[in-house]
Amino acid sequence: MKTKENLKHLLALVDDESPEVRDNILKELQSYGPDLETDLIEFSSLLNDEKNQFLNPLLEQNRRVWLKENFKEWKSFDDEIDQLEKFMELIAVFQMGFEKGGKQKQLLEKLAGEFRNLGSTVDEIDLANFLFHEKNIHGSKDDYYNPLNSNMVYAIENRKGLPITLALLLIIVGAKFGFSIEGCNFPGHFLAKIIQQDELILIDCFNGGRLIFENDLKQTTEDQSLESILKIVNMKTGTKVIVRRVLINLLNAYEKSGQTENKELITSLLI
Template identity: 25%
Template structure:
């Protein structure tokens, strides 16, 4: 017998057994379907659709199938996040897209990448090699906030969708972290040294002094940053004195890590922390528990 036909027959039998009232049978069937992974999702979704069209659906069966689909997708997110953690590059955009799959498993990664490429091209067309760092940031700000229309989501600041990069690109609204990710990913595509700075209760960007200009001028204090950028305020530029004043207002020490670029892993951890807060605020404890599982992967 053809292997493909055998697999299809076995899958159909398993899907029928999802209705079995015996919890032990259902438990084994559920585990097997989850183990089979995302390749069976289409068949599960088709079963739901066909039975609904035939008005022959049992709601408990539908709920069981949807729960299995959800677990399959969540397992895939965990697998991809673990692979990302173990990778040598830990690409920021890739990491952000993996987190987006938690809420949007069918996220169109290619569309996101194409949109970012389009924005990058707009910036590239405006920049020339004689531009200073300040001029480059002004061009970035003009393209992102004036031409492309990105803005801060102040009216719905804590909403979970503000943390998902695909939604931010669609809505053109984001929180400090997601707008900073967008900004820095595009900058790094253009080989411009703009990286995230993980401040308490806020997230900003730093323009790295890669040519050590400050050191040559005798102005360096080991903080290798020319200046800072706040994408949540349309790319406002500020210096380390403002960070010092901000930290003092919170009665926090002037730790070196508050002034320097953080790792992409720290950025994803912050994103998951934001999502935990958002889902707690919405009372979605099941999602909070799942986000905690993702945090453990990054902590390992």
């Protein structure tokens, strides 16, 4: 039976000079079970860069197994916002681990609290201005294919992410104030969508929360394309569509970065 006391002794030998000893220790750690990463938190003072070099591949494999086994958890919620928040939390934990990735809810509540403290009358556009101007959360243009750009925790802490990640940030935080913000599966560039005074407004979260009105689409889109664009804009973008688009972004990112095992995992989730 694996215990925390055993774990302490295993960690002492994980970077042993003998390859045979290291291999045996890693096999023991591999069989420790799904609690390995969370139990390691208690012994973080015993870890160093050399030990982490041996532990990280094992932890990453454990997270792949964990995501595969728990991926459908987001479907257990009835509310679409809860589904989206849970899905993004699963991605954050998979990429960052249980301790850091598990901070998503706390970070979202902190942002909501800061916005709430602004007082006065606020709406969806005020929230977009708060997130993408005052907090300076912006599009990750120089490092677009970094897989972490699909991670909500990374987006909040590093103030950058993909269009869909930032749109989901706006949607999820907005829901805490009763705002009705939807996603718009716009070709090539995911947007947020709101209705104010019977007028449809798109929000480009990747570019500073830029507002796009229907007249803007008419002026910048050729007549033969406008009808199809407006059809997409007015179509409801459900959770399944959003989840699939995030997964496709991850698939492309892992493929470009040569992370074959993660690419294969995401491919299996898309099937």
